[in-house]
């Protein structure tokens with residue numbers, strides 16, 4: 001058994017941190033795209049738009065029902081064989097695409113639940129003064145649903161950051177990929193992976209702290 | 225003028241009412257009474273198209289629509305001519321009292337915000353809540369919330385305001401302030417249809433009381449006549465029961 005090589009770990013820190021931006025960028029891009037897609041899916045589900053609703057249900061069922069890793073391999077290694085114009089898809093794009101589709105399926109369901117949770121009588125009140133469905137959604141339902149869904153959506157964002165580590169299986173040198181390479185050349189696997197675990201952990205802790213503050217603010221909203 | 229002609233409403237196989245007729249002059253105030261489950265709420269909701277009638281004609285002011293082929297545009301137009309006050313207030317939880325009142329003026333009528341707020345503050349003054357402009361519904365008492373609900377209906381400048389048991393969800397201590405506000409509106413000759421079992425209110429304010437039972441209008445007339453000399457046996461039975469709890 002060897003003693004923990006702290007010097008090696010400290011030396012590794014700046015190297016690994018230089019890959020953190022890519023990890024966060026992939027997560028941020030995936031989050032923004034997933035939010036947009038999830039809102040669309042949720043509205044389709046809530047309004048039970050004919051045809052589209054069935055498609056949305058199929059989409060959600062597939063992306064919740066299969067592992068993210070399988071989906072990533074499908075997009076990166078599989079799809080380009082079928083859709084040849086995708087041959088040029090790089091690992092980063094495939095990761096963002098995979099994260100977007102996978103997480104939008106989960107997020108759509110939380111947004112849908114939050115929308116449905118808004119007191120039905122407020123919907124009637126809005127209609128009774130002549131608002132259209134769109135106005136009702138934009139001005140009354142979505143603001144309240146957002147408040148309810150935000151903590152859950154933050155959780156998905158945190159999950160997504162951790163899930164970016166799968167990108168290394170598509171050959172992307174992000175935080176996890178870089179750690180893997182460093183470990184393979186130094187053979188100090190424990191130190192390397194412990195270091196990367198600590199980095200992920202701290203990032204997640206910072207976000208959880210933000211999430212708690214946000215939740216407090218959201219709980220106070222509309223109470224005054 | 226408000227007119228319902230041959231309004232019919234079914235839920236699946238259950239016919240709530242069939243071929244109902246009701247007419248109101250402008251400025252008229254009618255109170256609808258009747259046992260629960262009779263279709264009073266559904267009738268009000270049909271006038272506002274919160275429920276789509278299955279057949280019949282609705283006329284409100286210069287708008288007249290046939291329920292069998294009402295267009296989306298006609299429905300929106302009808303809703304702009306009618307306003308609804310809900311039993312459970314149904315205020316927008318994410319809007320302050322002022323914004324609850326102004327929402328329709330801004331979004332539906334397209335009034336500039338400053339103008340809407342000026343009118344909104346006038347209405348808050350009239351409903352006695354000038355100091356609550358920035359309060360959210362969650363921080364208001366039931367009585368205050370219902371007054372905001374009425375304020376929101378007043379802001380719509382509707383031809384008729386429909387009240388569905390506006391005081392029956394309230395703690396007794398808040399009932400009077402809501403009824404007082406409704407009386408004030410009645411004095412201004414705001415056309416109203418009120419479903420309520422506040423007999424004292426009906427007697428003081430209503431031009432006409434309508435008794436409904438089992439999806440039918442059984443009898444109607446000025447409150448003094450209907451309360452003191454009901455013709456139909458069902459009306460008599462209902463009044464005996466209600467007046468025992470809620471004397472006029």
Ligand SMILES: Nc1ncnc2c1ncn2[C@@H]1O[C@H](COP(=O)(O)OP(=O)(O)O)[C@@H](O)[C@H]1O
Pocket residue numbers: 235240258259260261262263264265266267
């Ligand atoms: N959305 C609905 N779906 C099915 N049945 C309904 C619905 N709303 C009301 N009803 C039925 O219609 C009848 C009239 O109800 P309602 O108008 O609420 O009566 P009231 O207001 O006089 O108590 C009742 O039998 C009720 O069960």
Ligand SMILES: [Mg+2]
Pocket residue numbers: 264265266389
């Ligand atoms: Mg009712």
